[in-house]
Amino acid sequence: MxxxxxxxxxxxxxxxxxxxxxxxxxxxxxxxxxxxxxxxxxxxxxxxxxxTSKEDLLFSLLERLSETIRMALAEARAAERTSLELLEVGARVTAKFLDENRFVMPLFLAGAQHMAxxxxxxxxxxxxxxxxxxxxxxxxxxxxxxRMTPQIKQVFTEIITEGQAAGEIRADVPVDLIAEMFHSLYQAAAFSHLELSFQENIALKTRLLLDGICKRSEGAARV
Incomplete structure (x- = not known):
């Protein structure tokens, strides 16, 4: 350079x-x-x-989240973590980023909505x-x-698809539905009135979600 x-x-x-x-x-x-x-x-x-605008800059900051998640997942994959563990890592890293950068939250929750x-x-x-x-x-x-919408949901979709193929995640629930549920965790936590921190709230919700999608019939490990 x-x-x-x-x-x-x-x-x-x-x-x-x-x-x-x-x-x-x-x-x-x-x-x-x-x-x-x-x-x-x-x-x-x-x-x-x-x-091009202040909003364009905000999208660039949100793209940092995608990069952060992929880096964390690359380390987890290198350690041969299960798909359920990979989903936990992705959810935890996302929660930490959003908690430390609250100004990104509205854009994250809006998803594909663009206010051009x-x-x-x-x-x-x-x-x-x-x-x-x-x-x-x-x-x-x-x-x-x-690319005005971050690829965060796609990251979760890929892991869920891999998990279903490996027999670790229930295959009777559509991949997109599970990915949507992960995305909705952050909105629920953001508007929660429980006496829990944002990251604690996400961690508990994630644990419940992972327990629900775990394919127990084939002995998949719980997270």
Whole structure:
């Protein structure tokens, strides 16, 4: 990687870290692009060299969750964990990430919902910022296609499919239904009024779910 590429990578990382700091302090809605770039000590125009909007940046942060989950699962697979154990690892890592980055929660729960046509919330003047317009036009032309929904559910789907094939997970329940149930754990925990921390809530719900999908008839190990 050349010096220019390293500098660009560092600038993008700086913006993301500044966004995490500002979102954590003020929340997503009350944080502007100007706030983020002030913390990053970079000009506002630089923001649009890397992101089309504040929401685009938030999706990039959520993509970190997918990477974090895959790394944790790679370690678990190397240790030859069962599919049930892999699901527990995925659920635990996801809960930890969301707990430490609460501003990502609404986007995570929304799933595929995209608010591209919502009113501007970046504190910018009327119309699109010229840098934003350029970036968005490029994306529309297919020069830099964006995957706006994270692949978290797909990760769980793959593990469940493998578990059913290995006889570790019940095959009488559709894969998509089980994957949907894992995704719904976080919404239930987020709105829970029980005297449990978010991560404790997820851990207990996960244990119950895993117990329910375990294929006992073939002696699958409980988690």
């Amino acid at each position: 050349g010096r220019r590429e390293r500098k660009k990578l560092q600038s993008r990382r700086t913006i993301l870290e500044a966004a995490i700091s500002e979102f954590s302090k003020k929340g997503y809605k009350d944080t502007s692009v100007a706030d983020i770039m002030s913390t990053a000590d970079l000009g506002i125009g630089t923001f649009y060299n890397y992101f 046509h919502s009113a501007p919330t970046d504190g910018m003047p009327h119309g699109r910022h010229p840098h934003a317009a350029k970036a968005e036009d490029a994306a529309q032309e297919g020069k830099r296609p964006r």
